[in-house]
Amino acid sequence: MRPIYLYAPALKKYETEYMSSEQGWRIVSVTGNACAFNCKHCNRRILESMEDASTPVKLEMEIRKSLSEGHKGLILSGGSTGRGEVPIWKFSAVLKKYKDKMTFIAHTGVVRSKEIAMKFKEAGVKIALLDMVGDEDTIKDTLGQPFTVEDYLNSFKLLKKAGLMVVPHVIVGLSKKGIESELNALDMLRGVSPDAVIVVGLMPLSSSNSFRQPEPEDMITVMKKARDSFSVPVMLGCARPRGRRYLEVEKFAVDYELDGIAFPEEETINYALSKRQVVFNSSCCANVVFDILGVV
Incomplete structure (x- = not known):
């Protein structure tokens, strides 16, 4: 079997006998808590857990820290503009100073x-992350965005053509149509030639009762x-439901030769070691x- 990589960035408090997120890579938001959209499953709450890097001075402080x-390395994030992109490129002057160091x-x-x-690309971003949504209704009704499935798919193509590595995320449970949407997203991604694929699970952050965590089987x-x-x-990936009933999901990742798990349960780590x-x-x-590849 191939090696399995276990990750613990500083996205949340996490500690086991083997690893801790205390020394993990940080995530920062270049827009603070601001986002042009108010996705029903998030309500911008995910931005609250990120370090504020909404000015060049704040971003440089986080990089130096x-x-x-x-x-x-550092994970750059934030809310979207009305055009769709997270305006990380506006901080190019700062990022270019450090792109050879991290x-x-x-x-x-x-x-x-x-x-x-x-x-x-010019700002020094090496890996681009973006969710791949498999149906139009989810984009319109859940995300509240004026985009299409083709817009999402073309994002990967444009970023790839610009010379970035692209790593799409597929969110199980995001679509109210069931996992057919996520399976369709995977089919469409074949035409993008992604550099890796990350599967995550819906974790509703809003108070709405219209969203449910996906079943382990899904x-x-x-x-x-x-x-x-x-x-x-x-x-x-890191964003997914937790608890004993989801242990089978992590153990499946070990048995079916997935390449890695973020924030694995300690029981899963022991299982993987065996x-x-x-x-x-x-x-x-x-x-x-x-x-x-053995490089940074």
Whole structure:
């Protein structure tokens, strides 16, 4: 079996006998708590957990802090503009100063022009992250966005053409149509040639009762499809439901030769150690594309 990479970035408090998020890569928001959209499952709450890097001075402070603590990378995120993209490229002057000292991984948002895609590249972003949504109704009704499935798909193509590595996330449970939407998203991603694929599960952050966490069986079905469809790294990402009933999801990732898991339960770590070579890592799990190559 191939090695399995286990990740613990500083996205939340996490500690086991083997690894802790205390020394993990940080995530910052270049827009603070601001976002042009108010997705029903999020209500902008995800931004509240990120460090505020909404000015060049604040961003540079976060970069210097990460470097002083020995981190080799930083996760750049934030809310979207009305055009769709997260305006990370506006901080190019700061990012360019440090792009040779650390890896910048960015949630790009929807990118609709080659000019914007190239700005991410010029700013020093190496890996682009974006959810891939498999149906129009979810984009319109849940995300409240004026975009299309094709806009999402073209984002990856534009970023790839600009020279970035692209790592799409597929959110199991986001669509009210069921996992057919997520399975369709995986089918469409074949035409993008992603550098890795990350499967996550819906974790409703709003008070709405219209969203439910996906069943473990649904997570496993999508993970199996992803592994069967792609030879590039396939990961079980950080955003997903927890608890004992989801242990089978993590153990499936071990048994079905997924390449990594973010924030695994301690029981899963022990299980993985009995089955495969385990590599512990403090970076974002999207960095698996470099970890497997043995470069930063």
